[in-house]
Amino acid sequence: MSKVLVIAEHLGGKLNSSTARAVSAAAAVKGEAIDVLVLADSVDAIAAEAAKIDGVSRVLTVAGPENAHPLAAVLAPQIAKVATGYSHVFVPSTTFGKDVAPRVAALLGVAQVSDVMSVEGAHTFKRPIYAGNAIITVEANPAHAVVATIRSASWPAAATGASNAPVEALAPDIALPAHTRFVELKQGASDRPDLQSASKVVSGGRGVGSKENFDIIFKFADKIGAAVGASRAAVDAGYVPSDLQVGQTGKIIAPELYIAIGISGAIQHLTGIKDAGTIVAINKDSEAPIFEVADFGLVGDLFKLIPDIENAID
C-alpha cells in the first residue's frame, strides 16, 4: 500500500495553502496514510494548522535553528532521511518545492515528476510540458519511491477543521551542510490577498505603460478585493516586482475571476491562467490573443474603462 509524505510549505510561522493542495493530490493516490512533514525553527503553530487538514494521518516535525529558512541543501537530507518507508514524497510546485524536491529525488536516486496535474493511479500522473501546450501521461516505476511536485492550480485545498491529526517530533540524526547560508528576504509589504491563493486577481501588462500608471491597477484591485498580478513584459519594464509575475516561469494561478488589463496574452502568460474560472480581458487591440481565451472581452482604453467599471460597480 502507498504511504505519502507531504512536505509542508510555510512562511512567517504560517502554513501556505499550497500544502493543503498537495494533500488533495496525496489523497488521490488512495494510499493507507498521508503524513505531513514540517521543518522549521519553531514548528508548533505550523504543525497545529497542518493537523487540521482533512485526510492527514500524522504531522511529523523537525525543529531546529538550521530550519529557520528553507535552504534546499539543508532541508533535502532531512527530508530524504524521513522519506524512508514512504512510497511517495509530494511537495508543492512553488519556488519552495521546485528548489528542494529535485534535491530530495537525487539523494534518493529516483526520478521526479514535476507539476502533477492529476493522479491517474498510484504511479501514473499527468503533467504539462512545452508551457502547457501538451499534457503527458507519465508512469513511474513502482519499484522506486515517487518524488513529485504538485501543481497548485490543479488541486483544490483539502478542507480543514474537522480533523486533528497527532503531531510527532522527529530528530533525524544527520550532519547538515554549512556551505549555504540565508542572508535576507526582501518582501514587499502588502495587505492585499496573496496572488497564489486569491479568488480574484487583477493583472496589468505592458499596456499600463509605467510604474506610476500601475496605481490604477492596484486601486482597482483594492476596490474589488483582488490580488495584483502582472505579465512578464510589465515586470521586465520595471512596473512591478518579479513576485507578481504570472505565467510559465512565474506563478501559475487559478482564481475564480482573472482580469487581464493591457496584457496581449503571450502563450507563456496564458499558461499561467488557463485554470482560472472566468477570464476578463481589457485591451485596446481587438486582435490581441488574450481575447481568444477570455470569457468576456472589452476593447478600449484602460484608463477610461477602469474608472467606468468602478463607477458601474457602485
Next chain:
Amino acid sequence: MNVPRPGRGGSRVKESQMKILVGYKRVVDYNVRIQVKPDGSGVVTDGVKLSANPFDDIALEEALRLREKGVAEEVVVVSIGPADLTAHLRNGLAMGANRAIHVVTSDAVQPLTAARVFLKLVEKEQPGLVILGKQAIDDDANQTGQMLAALWDRPQATFASKVEIAAGKATVTREIDAGLEVIEAELPAVITTDLRLNEPRFIKLPDIMKAKSKPIDTIEFGSLGVEAHDHLKTTHYAAPAKRSKGVMVKDAAELVAALKQKGLL
C-alpha cells in the same frame, strides 16, 4: 588551472583561475506553436526550428560576464544529445565560450541522468561554478541543477536574478514566490538562472568565424559509466483542454452586469 575541491570549510576556490561549466541544451524554439501528434505518441518535431534553451543562453551570458570581469578564466558549454548538435554548440562558442563538450547520445535524457552526466564532467573539469538554466522550455522539468548539486554535495542557488562572486563564495539573489531572497553559497556551487539575470548578447558574424577554430570535445555517453535510469515512462501525449472563446461586451456597464450575474463582483 585545476581548482581544488574544498571539503566543508576547506580551501577556497581561486576565482581568477575559475572554470565555469554551462549547460547548453537545444530545444524547440520558443516561438514554435507546439502540435501534439494525432496518435498521442509525441509532439511534432520534424522540420521544427530548434534553438538554445532561453534560460541556457542566460546562463552562458552570465558565465561570459564573470569571465570578462576577471572572476573566471574559462567558460565551457556542455550539451547532451545526438550527433547533429555540433552547429548548436558552435553557436555557444560564437557567443564566447572557450570550448565545448558534447556528450553524444541518441536517446532522450531525463534530468537525473543529465545530472549524473554533469557530475562526471564536474569530476573531470573541476569547475568553480556550474550555471544551468532553471528549466528547459521543452520538458519544463526544472530539476537538473538541483539534482547535480545534491549528487555533488555542493550548494545550489536556483532561480538567480543577480550573482556576485567574491572571496570564494557566490552571493545570489533568487526570485521566489515571497519576493527576492539572498543567499550565500561557498564555491564550488551550482546556479540556475531566472529570466531577469541578464539579457544575452547577440552573436556577431566575426565571432561565428572565430568559433570554427574552437575545440569541441566529443564524449560517447556510454563511455561515462552513467546508468541511464528509466524510472519515468511517458505513455501518452495530449493537447490541453481548450478554453472556448467567450463574448465581447460593448462597455463597462455590460461587463459589470455580466460579472455580477455570475456572482463574481
